[in-house]
Amino acid sequence: MSTKKTGTSVNFEPQPIVLTALDGFLLSGTLFMPPGAIVTSPPSTPSHDVPGHAQSATYKEQIDPLTKVVIISSATATIQDFYYKFAFYLSQELGMIVVTYDNRGVGRSMPGNEQLSILKSATEQHASAFTDQSLPAPLPPKFTTLQIGESSDTAAKSKKNKKNPLIGFEATIVDWSLQDLPGVFNFVLKHFPHNPTMFVGHSVGGHILPAIDAYYTRNLERCLYVSVTSAYWRHMNSSLFTYWFFYMASPIVNARYGYYPGKTLWNSMEDLPKGCFETWSHWGSFRNYMLGGNPEWKPNFELFKVPIYSLYFTDDDFSSTSAPIIMDLIPNTLRRCVGLDPVEDLNMKKVGHMGFFFNSCKQKLWKTAVKSWFVDGHALDRETIKQRAALESSYARL
Template identity: 30%
Template sequence: MNPIIHETEHRFDARDGYSLAGLIIAPPTPKAAVLISSGTGFPKELYRRIARQGAAMGYACLLYDYRGIGGSAPSQMKGFAADIVDWGRLDFSAALDQAQALAPHGPVFTLGHSVGGHLPGFADNALLPAAHAFVCTSTGYWGAHEPSYRPSALFFWLVYGPACLALKGHIPSGGLWSGTALPRGVFEQWRDWAFKPRYFGDFLHELGPHAFDRITAPITDWTFADDTLASQRAAEDLMALYTAADKRLLRLAPAEVGAESIGHFGAFKQAAAGFWPRPFSWFDEVAAGLNPGGPVSDAVSTPAP
């Protein structure tokens, strides 16, 4: 018998009052909460399937769109000011508080895709989560991508993106960019970091307060062998920025989760349903360690509908 899962649209304010679009997917009585943070340009709806899996395993999940993305986009993108640090410092921090409130008596965890795994380090409440699950999280340094992907990355940074900014004032959806429209500031900051071998690692102090060296909650990053953007090297470089955490990097073949291919964002599509329980099963293990002798899990291991 499938558990009852509720889905509720939820708007809330970022740290500076900017209105963000969210979606709560949860069982009636959650045992813990999970904040699910998107990759760059991916709307929250991409993560609905894995959130339903989490809800089936007892977790209240909050999905949300960063400012400038999806349901949190302005009516006019040209001239809209936002960057990736804003996503972490203003949006992620507020969303984490919202997620914690969904299960106030249980722990809160994060599940971040790609840039969603960068944001905890910029949050003012970064020490709140009990663990962080990353999926395809890595630096975006172009030289750390797999060789086959590097020409495409350079074309995007040096030709396509600048042309879009000159013509539109932002990166529109469509063409060579398959995600949602991106604000100018997001593209320019991302591009700046992409040409530095340690990404933002060498100048974190210039970006303001951060917690990359203070987060001690365990981190697991699942990447996939056919992801040419989040290569093994790029994933290791990003994980190295979380200097105080107990870290684990797992690189899987798509066949290990029942898929023919996954790439950078296929882990959240139906073909990769075999992957969805893994982060939540790991959260169960972490929660059991927080509460020795307590119930480990009432998890549903099969993919949720």
């Protein structure tokens, strides 16, 4: 896939893409391209024009015009489509290239997904989304429910008897971190090798980032953490319920179904591979959460130096106070951790663990804190967010 050069433009709807994890597992992704011109190649500056600098040096004036790329990493048991409106805002209103994806075993990144294989093959054989003709990547063929000669009753019975693809599927959150996420960064590095990259980590999407090798994050400029709190059971708002949920009820459910049927039981989360839920609960038994469960990650956490801006909310249903604890596990980077009270600071009834990505937060958080951090590089404090949220709300009423 070749990239567009300086000054060219691409205009099309968000397109499905196939991302390849380090171990070859295929992941479903979506690419959001901004309207108008995109810049993926920095202008060359002859070394004799900038005395005292190496030929290969990159200068700030070269980097600033480049179109930024944003990777959005999902929360546990949350599909990439949940972030559609936020990704659309980043691409269409802030002019950024955005990549979303489903971790293995979640959403469309299911084991044995034939459509992903077909899309990957078609994309490799067809003109890419960045050719001079600006053609979108080809969509996979749509399959009908009924096969030739199959009645609707037979199809319904077959669907009922079909096993969930997660039964027997071996996957953990460690795979999400060390296999899937580096594969997403590889995609960005391959197609946008010069562009500064931003990162949005929601919940576990932030937990796993510092664990990956710095090779993949070499273009990473800034990180936004949203509700990246600790799920250590004693840190949770309802610690006794969490203990029962993690260590008494869920093991029985996992053993009964062979996977965690979150969609069936709660209708507010996706089904999860058994091993991913077990990682979640295992980490939840340690005060240091993910570093307690995977202490071998500690050197990478200490080496991580990309600036982090972390936002959390006092009405978070899971843990409303533990985001600073997570920040303390990444000790050697510039970081600002800001807790917001939705009622007092934003004049909103609720934000919670998931609400930041609802369209209701666009005026008061996306156009204030997010825009300031990703566009200007300023991490707003609580009082400034409160003032700008009130101002944006006033503009919205005009």
